[in-house]
Amino acid sequence: MKFFIDTANLDEIHEAYDLGVLDGVTTNPSLMAKEGISGDENVRAHYKAICNIVDDKVSAEVIATDFEGMIREGKELAKIDDKIVVKIPMIKDGVKAIKYFHSEGIRTNCTLIFSSGQALLAAKAGATYVSPFIGRLDDISFNGLELIEQIVHIYQTYGFATEVLAASVRHTMHLIQCAEIGADVVTCPLKVITGLLKHPLTDSGLAQFLADHAKVNSK
Numbered sequence: 206m207k208f209f210i211d212t213a214n215l216d217e218i219h220e221a222y223d224l225g226v227l228d229g230v231t232t233n234p235s236l237m238a239k240e241g242i243s244g245d246e247n248v249r250a251h252y253k254a255i256c257n258i259v260d261d262k263v264s265a266e267v268i269a270t271d272f273e274g275m276i277r278e279g280k281e282l283a284k285i286d287d288k289i290v291v292k293i294p295m296i297k298d299g300v301k302a303i304k305y306f307h308s309e310g311i312r313t314n315c316t317l318i319f320s321s322g323q324a325l326l327a328a329k330a331g332a333t334y335v336s337p338f339i340g341r342l343d344d345i346s347f348n349g350l351e352l353i354e355q356i357v358h359i360y361q362t363y364g365f366a367t368e369v370l371a372a373s374v375r376h377t378m379h380l381i382q383c384a385e386i387g388a389d390v391v392t393c394p395l396k397v398i399t400g401l402l403k404h405p406l407t408d409s410g411l412a413q414f415l416a417d418h419a420k421v422n423s424k
């Protein structure tokens with residue numbers, strides 16, 4: 206299972222990368238805005254800075270919503286670095302754009318997936334990743350994890366190469382349950398990854414080991 210971090214914050218990306226478990230980064234226009242990144246040149250420079258930190262797979266989202274615009278923007282984004290994965294929204298022209306990029310050998314991440322039908326379309330078009338937003342589904346009383354399970358089942362049944370990238374992951378149990386049901390990738394905030402470290406018995410056990418060692422080793 207791959208771990209992606211869902212942020213445009215360079216410090217957080219560095220921290221996750223230094224932990225040695227990071228496989229990629231996802232961003233979106235809201236996350237870029239949160240970091241105050243605006244203007245085409247600054248956006249490109251920021252994506253390059255992210256690519257310089259990680260080994261591969263940096264999702265960069267197009268803003269255009271028409272086919273020609275998405276192709277133009279996606280090509281520009283792909284030129285920034287070989288690590289870029291072009292992120293395309295699940296809309297009609299988006300499906301066509303995914304098909305086009307697939308034929309050009311450019312990797313895509315189909316975003317804003319909220320149903321298994323959408324995931325099926327994206328896979329048929331040749332998306333490298335689909336991003337079902339599980340937290341946003343949970344927010345409106347739909348079961349996000351159930352959607353991941355359905356998509357994993359469909360892709361396995363038909364042997365689709367598209368990877369299921371669970372997105373909008375809010376807490377460690379989301380991540381663990383995604384692992385249990387076979388999501389290929391999870392993208393989440395840094396605190397969800399570091400949250401996996403925590404267990405009170407680890408803390409008390411380590412404190413006891415160190416205390417016992419100190420007892421017989423002091424003078």
Ligand code: E4P
Pocket residue numbers: 211231232233316336338340341372373374392
């Ligand atoms: C995925 O690629 C999105 O950037 C992200 O996971 C959305 O998460 P949110 O619902 O917490 O905004």
